[in-house]
Amino acid sequence: MSSNELGMPVVQTTGDSESKQAELVAIRVNSLSKCYQIYDNPRDRLKQFVVPRLQRLARKSSKHYFREFWALKDVSFEIKKGESVGIIGRNGSGKSTMLQIICGTLHPSAGDIEVNGRVAALLELGSGFNPEFTGRENVYMNAGVLGLTLQQTKDRFAEIEAFADIGDFIDQPVKTYSSGMMVRLAFAVIAHVDADILVIDEALAVGDAFFTQKCMRFLRHFMKTGTVLFVSHDTGAIKNLCNRAIWIEKGKVLQEGSPKDVCESYLEAFYEAQQGKSSTTKLKILKKHDGVRVQKDQRMAFINASNLRNDLQIFKFDPESASFGDGGAQITAVEFLDSDGSSLSWVVGGELVTLVVQATVNQPLEGPIIGFTVKDRLGQALFGENTYLTNMDNPLSGSIGDEVQAEFTFLMPILPPGDYSVNVAIASGTQVQHIQHHWISDAVMFKSQSSSSSTGLIGIPMHQIKLDVARNLT
Ligand SMILES: Nc1ncnc2c1ncn2[C@@H]1O[C@H](COP(=O)(O)OP(=O)(O)OP(=O)(O)O)[C@@H](O)[C@H]1O
Incomplete structure (x- = not known):
């Protein structure tokens, strides 16, 4: 400049x-x-x-x-x-x-x-x-x-x-x-x-x-x-x-x-200027993921019984959503699952969910990385993750026709009412230097109907909240 x-x-x-x-x-x-x-x-x-x-x-x-x-x-x-x-x-x-x-x-x-x-x-x-x-x-x-x-x-x-x-x-x-x-x-x-x-x-x-x-x-x-x-x-x-x-x-x-x-x-x-245009392939069936259970926010029973319950309506994966990448891999499925591995169309903020992203390998891949970002209606990135650090010391490789699947299991934040979307991507290389094979903007949309979250862009499920009063005994 x-x-x-x-x-x-x-x-x-x-x-x-x-x-x-x-x-x-x-x-x-x-x-x-x-x-x-x-x-x-x-x-x-x-x-x-x-x-x-x-x-x-x-x-x-x-x-x-x-x-x-x-x-x-x-x-x-x-x-x-x-x-x-x-x-x-x-x-x-x-x-x-x-x-x-x-x-x-x-x-x-x-x-x-x-x-x-x-x-x-x-x-x-x-x-x-x-x-x-x-x-x-x-x-x-x-x-x-x-x-x-x-x-x-x-x-x-x-x-x-x-x-x-x-x-x-x-x-x-x-x-x-x-x-x-x-x-x-x-x-x-x-x-x-x-x-x-x-x-x-x-x-x-x-x-x-x-x-x-x-x-x-x-x-x-x-x-x-x-x-x-x-x-x-x-x-x-x-x-x-x-x-x-x-x-x-x-x-x-x-x-x-x-x-x-x-x-x-x-x-x-x-x-695209760096890597060329993307291509498309067909959708495949997801594998069932391993169940994980963790402690819930202690207020959830009360909140979920009230009109503050953070109901999130999840819409289906849209493979036609705007995408780009060099086509070396193709994201074929994106889905939220519950702790039993069942597909979810509703999630309650604060509950344990697993986001599964699946891709098909179209050309040999060294060190595939799958990541996601959840955005609010203004496009502000709220949270996200990728698989890089998990496999950094032991990078996987993929041959043509292989299927790569990533699972992200987390407590869904409590989201203020509004529309949200998830970007997903598969790349290969490192976090800093990588080739983007397939990036889908707004792959999955969801809607928050009501919420107990009062401040900030997202509410984090709390393991514990305490309030004590030390009595003045004099
Ligand atoms: N004084 C100048 N004489 C000749 N060319 C110039 C001059 N100032 C800018 N340029 C050229 O005009 C073009 C636009 O430059 P400018 O600095 O406006 O771009 P920019 O978008 O601000 O870039 P950056 O993001 O790198 O700051 C560039 O190709 C630059 O080389």
Whole structure:
């Protein structure tokens, strides 16, 4: 990713006369294109600087010494006020170029852009600061650039300092900061300048877990009213944070829509580009699995007798659901079984279940791994597992026609009412480096009707909950 020249957070506002449309639209990008000039060597750059001027003086038609590279080509989209939009795309797809144009630090070659409101951007990490100045001086400088008066910055300084939480480093030159410290300070500033539009570019990836959580809390709060443009390679973050996503590829908008749909298409294309298209085979019958019994949540008898019982209706495996992979193996069955091995169409949250995933081997496989992820209706991954660690020291192999079966036995979490789905996949290799043979999105769907879970995305079955009162005997 490239950064703007100073890497500074940038302010951009429209004029005073806001039209009715502008009241609704935060950013409108219309047929935007950006062409970079590429020079094969430094001499050509110099020639381009000198020769055309001489040719113009001599009234000759001028010659170019560069190649054109269109980083953005005819890009149009609109972001409404209050929307949180994720921009996804591979390295070099044009995301940063677009951000810089939106932030006003880069000029488009063609097209136009309308930005209604104050933009605060967190672009390249560690950018935005003069390295020779102290953190304190940089706060004043950045906040001023972002539209705060000196008095406003003075009034908010303590809060900014507390948000950044970098201790005495606030009075050290920024050149002595770690990248984590720089992003803490940059984020602290943009969080306190009353921005209307935040442009965040993967910066949250740096910093410790506590700071990331602090940023997330701020962002979620900001998203209630403000507009956010979030650029990331992380589909999980996009699905989690945004209510719309735009996928940019080779400088063009490839898809725009719900984060779930866009991210799934993006991931599919990503794997297909690496491995080629998938194929399909027929369904086979599952083997009966070994029964396992464990202790239940002690409240289950009471909860299950009440209207809080977490009834989960499970729908049948859909082999036609969106899938990708190189076809080296084919997932043929996905099913939830009870502790006796019987197929389930209803599960009660907190009960022991076994998820069975079965696949047929279409080409010799070394070290097959089967995994699953349960997602909520927003596509947020709630929990999942894979077989890698279990077979790490003794990887299996599969020959053509063999059947691979994975069983995951667990206490089903207590799920708040809503729709859920299960992604399943078979790969081979290691957890880090593997070939995806068959990945099915939403292979099985299920629905939670009622729930005792009151906080969090899922409720965990409790082995024990105790409450004691120590009597005051005096
Ligand atoms: N100043 C420049 N001169 C020439 N080419 C450039 C310049 N800046 C960017 N590019 C090219 O434009 C394309 C888009 O770059 P950009 O940084 O916008 O992509 P990106 O999607 O942000 O990538 P990443 O995910 O790696 O950050 C890339 O091929 C890049 O090499």
